[in-house]
Amino acid sequence: MGMGEALALVYGVNFVLWLWLVIGVWKMFVKAGQPGWAIMVPYYNQIVLHRILGLPIAWFVYSMALNGVIVVAGWLNQEIVMAGVLLVYVVYGWVIVRLSLRAFGQHDSLIATAIAYVVPFVLVYRIGYSRSVYGGPPSHHDVPYLPWFGNKTDTR
Numbered sequence: 001m002g003m004g005e006a007l008a009l010v011y012g013v014n015f016v017l018w019l020w021l022v023i024g025v026w027k028m029f030v031k032a033g034q035p036g037w038a039i040m041v042p043y044y045n046q047i048v049l050h051r052i053l054g055l056p057i058a059w060f061v062y063s064m065a066l067n068g069v070i071v072v073a074g075w076l077n078q079e080i081v082m083a084g085v086l087l088v089y090v091v092y093g094w095v096i097v098r099l100s101l102r103a104f105g106q107h108d109s110l111i112a113t114a115i116a117y118v119v120p121f122v123l124v125y126r127i128g129y130s131r132s133v134y135g136g137p138p139s140h141h142d143v144p145y146l147p148w149f150g151n152k153t154d155t156r
Contacts, residue, residue: 020121024128028052031104031127032134053099054137063092097123102138 001009026036029048038048046060066085073081097117101108104127116123126132 017121021124024121024124027128028100028104028124031132049096049100052134052137053096053103055096055099059092063089093117099138100127103134103136104132105135106132 022039025039025045029038029052030036032052034048034052039045043064046063047057050057050060066088070082070085073079073085094113094117098108098113100123101113101116106112106126116126
């Protein structure tokens, strides 16, 4: 197998995995009563996901601000700042995965959440391709409250 065939194989596998994720999240959005096409619109898909999970939109706004912090810290060669922000993203992603599992009635133990976090194809399969039903956003006592992330009852 030459270099061209190997590259075509890698791109083909990546395309199939990307398509699997897009269709699965599309189905997840439709199950939650949101437009499926929203997955194809950058940034808007995150706003829709926050609505589905009952998270304040301020969480999304602050996560975008953290993107700016990462860029500036990268320009200034401030690795410790970048590491801190990336740690915040790990926790933020964990909350998103766990609340996604809860919203669709899936088991959200530590192991199940860890597998879905590390291998997102598992999360998409468990929610999008299964017979799981959207049960509404998890109750607000399940959502971590951080005062600088806005009022926890604000879901718009």
